[in-house]
Amino acid sequence: MNKNIEKELKKIISKLFSCPENKIMPTSGPIKGDIEKWDSFGNLELILLVKKKMKIKFSSNQINQINNYKKLVKEVYKAHDKRN
Secondary structure, three states, X not given: OHHHHHHHHHHHXXXXXXXXXXXOOOOOOOOOOOOOOOOHHHHHHHXXXXXXXXXXXXXXXXXXXXXXXXXXXXXXXXXHHHHO
């Protein structure tokens, strides 16, 4: 299940930001700026899209923590575990 979540997240990011999946690294995000379209507004759009597609919820504290791919994965796992 874990690899499936990570694979799905990479697909979502790739499609949203028009970048190849292999360019998405653990530190990729709006702070690093290595993915051109992934800025602060893009980050919010990504979080909302992930919530919708994966049918999960994030607290405002979790949303504040998500500023790169690695942290997104971590928070998705937490939200997914709460759902199950």
